[in-house]
Amino acid sequence: xxxxxxxxxxxxxxxxxxxxxxxxxxxxxxxxxxxxxxxxxxxxxxxxxxxxxxxxxxxxxxxxxxxxxxxxxxxxxxxxxxxxxxxxxxxxxxxxxxxxxxxxxxxxxxxxxxxxxxxxxxxxxxxxxxxxxxxxxxxxxxxxxxxxxxxxxxxxxxxxxxxxxxxxxxxxxxxxxxxxxxxxxxxxxxxxxxxxxxxxxxxxxxxxxxxxxxxxxxxxxxxxxxxxxxxxxxxxxxxxxxxxxxxxxxxxxxxxxxxxxxxxxxxxxxxxxxxxxxxxxxxxxxxxxxxxxxxxxxxxxxxxxxxxxxxxxxxxxxxxxxxxxxxxxxxxxxxxxxxxxxxxxxxxxxxxxxxxxxxxxxxxxxxxxxxxxxxxxxxxxxxxxxxxxxxxxxxxxxxxxxxxxxxxxxxxxxxxxxxxxxxxxxxxxxxxxxxxxxxxxxxxxxxxxxxxxxx
Numbered sequence: 001x002x003x004x005x006x007x008x009x010x011x012x013x014x015x016x017x018x019x020x021x022x023x024x025x026x027x028x029x030x031x032x033x034x035x036x037x038x039x040x041x042x043x044x045x046x047x048x049x050x051x052x053x054x055x056x057x058x059x060x061x062x063x064x065x066x067x068x069x070x071x072x073x074x075x076x077x078x079x080x081x082x083x084x085x086x087x088x089x090x091x092x093x094x095x096x097x098x099x100x101x102x103x104x105x106x107x108x109x110x111x112x113x114x115x116x117x118x119x120x121x122x123x124x125x126x127x128x129x130x131x132x133x134x135x136x137x138x139x140x141x142x143x144x145x146x147x148x149x150x151x152x153x154x155x156x157x158x159x160x161x162x163x164x165x166x167x168x169x170x171x172x173x174x175x176x177x178x179x180x181x182x183x184x185x186x187x188x189x190x191x192x193x194x195x196x197x198x199x200x201x202x203x204x205x206x207x208x209x210x211x212x213x214x215x216x217x218x219x220x221x222x223x224x225x226x227x228x229x230x231x232x233x234x235x236x237x238x239x240x241x242x243x244x245x246x247x248x249x250x251x252x253x254x255x256x257x258x259x260x261x262x263x264x265x266x267x268x269x270x271x272x273x274x275x276x277x278x279x280x281x282x283x284x285x286x287x288x289x290x291x292x293x294x295x296x297x298x299x300x301x302x303x304x305x306x307x308x309x310x311x312x313x314x315x316x317x318x319x320x321x322x323x324x325x326x327x328x329x330x331x332x333x334x335x336x337x338x339x340x341x342x343x344x345x346x347x348x349x350x351x352x353x354x355x356x357x358x359x360x361x362x363x364x365x366x367x368x369x370x371x372x373x374x375x376x377x378x379x380x381x382x383x384x385x386x387x388x389x390x391x392x393x394x395x396x397x398x399x400x401x402x403x404x405x406x407x408x409x410x411x412x413x414x415x416x417x418x419x420x421x422x423x424x425x426x427x428x429x430x431x432x433x434x435x436x437x438x439x440x441x442x443x444x445x446x447x448x449x450x451x452x453x454x455x
Contacts, residue, residue, distance in 0.1 A: 027134040028169075030116045033093050034186035035167040037100040038118070038130070042169045043091075044184040053169070053184040058083055061170040061185035063092070066244045067194040068156040068164065073108070075247050076154050081147030082172035082183050088141060088148035089171040091134040097163030097190060103130045104164040108153040112139035142175050153247065156193075165190045197257035197297040201231035205309040208292055211278060211416070212319035212363045213446035219281060220317040222374050223364040224270075224416040227277045229306070232258055232294060238273040250375040251280070251414055259298045263290035263313075268375035270414065280416040283367065283374045287313050316388060317364030318438035318445040323349075329436055329449050334359045334421060342433070342452035351454030352424050357405065362418045362438060362445070365390065368409050374416065378409040388440055392420060394451075395434040397427045428453045 034042040034053065044051040059082030068074055078090050094104040109115045109124060114136050119129035133152060141148065156164065165188055172183040209216055211224030219225060233239075233256060245252045253259060253266035260267040260279050263286065267279040277294065291308035321330040326345040333340055333356070339349035340358040352358050368384035378384065385408040392399045392407075399422060406421040420438075428434050433450035 027114055027116065027136055028089070028091050030118045030130075030132045033091050033132065033167040033169045034188075035093060035095065035100060037095065038093075042184060042186050043089075043171050043182075047171060047173075047179045047182040047184050049179075049181050050183050053186045056082070056183050059085070059172050059183050059185055061090075061168060061187045063166050063168055063187060063189040064244055065154075065166060065189055065191050066242070067192050068105075069194045070156055070160055071158040073153055073155045073247060075244050076152045076166065077243060078150045078152065078168055078170070079147065080149075080170035080172055080185065083146070084174070085147075085172035085183060086143055086145055086175035087173040088144065089135055089173065090148075090150060090168055091132050092152070092166060092168040093130055093132045094154060095130070095165050095167065096157075096161055097165050098161075100165060101130070103128070104161060105154055105156040107131060107133040108155065109133070110153060112136055113152070147172075151243075160193055163190055163192055197300055198302060199231075199234065199257050199296040199304065201234075201296070202304050203229060203231040203258075203294040203296055203306040205229040205292060205294060205306050208309055208311050210317060210319045210364060212321045212361075215319070215446060217312065218317035218319055218364060218443075218446075219311050219313050220315060220364050220366050221281060221283050221285060221313070222367060222416050223281045223317050223319075224414075225279055225281055227260065227279065227292065227294065227309075228275060229294070230275060231296075231306075232272055232277055233274045235274050240271045241269065246377070249377050251377075253375065254298055257297055259295045261291075261293050261295060268414070280374045280414060281313070283371070285313055287315065289313075314443060316366045316440035316443050318390070318440050318443060319362060319364045320436065320438065320445050320449050321361045321363070322449055327433070327449055329451050330361045331358045331451055333357070340451065345452070351452045353454050354424050354426055354428050354430065356424050357421060358424065358451070360420045360422065360436065360451075361410070362420060363416050364445075365407070365418045365438075365440065368415070372409060372415040376415050378411050378413060378415055380411045382409070382411060384409045386418070390420075391439040392422060393435075393437040393439065394422070394425050395428050395436075397425070399425055424451075424453060430455045 031038040044053045064077040096102045117126035121129040167188045170185045174181040207228040210218035251268035265282040271278040294306040296304040323346045328341040331340040340352045341349035369387040403423040410417045410419045438445040
């Protein structure tokens, strides 16, 4: 993720030292998150220009964290913003809600972070002392404007411990090399322990469909798919994947006490409710008939497994996403993100004209070159292209290579989402809905989907 290790600088030190010492950027001393159990200290003790903390309402600091499962690593995000700041720093600690002087779980000192300890314990080996995660010099990002987002990994206590409180302080600094002119913010967030997995229904799969075409056929490695059935969750429960579910840059393979196995391998999940689970087919499977099953309460004594549902895995399964419920292909103008469609079908859209460049979205195009695995997020700076031969037919005619500008994974998205950047060809019929078909060998995307071309 591009902002995974964004964080930055400045420490609270002794106010009597020369101003140059405030140019430290290797992280603050322990105990500066504003937690009452640590005396309520924060970095406004020395970055005092706009003291006390939270004095400027133009900026903000917040912590994003969801309920935890004992011993299961999860993602925490810290978000700091200010319209004038040019450098960023933070410190965070996790405490038991029942006794905020006691630590709760452990932070992982990923690249660009460090763990410092209260009670005089050595860095990275806090023992029973409170631990604090903060930045290092290598990730101060001087000159970055607007804000910073830090994505952290935290392992909760191994046993049930009740509520946990995160305390954090942030420094929206002006990058002038001293402690003057910086804005300090503090915040806290309490999370609950996730209820034990105890779903009571026996799940049953009644259909597996391609996630774009919604046909009962069309499955390949990395394809987005949708399972239909009953008993996947308690009635009324709905859950889409969030940034907090993505650990180590990968989509989860278990969510809300539910998992999906395809040919014996766990599938990344993007959405679920009582009757539907959306997944990505794993990358390393054998072609041919394979089994799909839903598992509730996975790994517990109360585990419940559906009967196997068979699907056929093929080398490719091209399918185009639509602006539901219309037949219009999900397409945008890449320059500004405006939907490229008939505004009568898709409000706020604009019909592309011959010669315009638009982006279409698809799934089922097999594997990329270089290969990215299922569950991964395509890097923003990467352009992995379709490995196998792809032909795009626009209005019944195969497009020239010069008009297909890019066919590959969508940067910043799960690796089951592909995009085709193309120039609307001269053979398009203005004023009509023009059919588009993707072909890979003998396999073709669904019929009846179109791009409206304007006059």
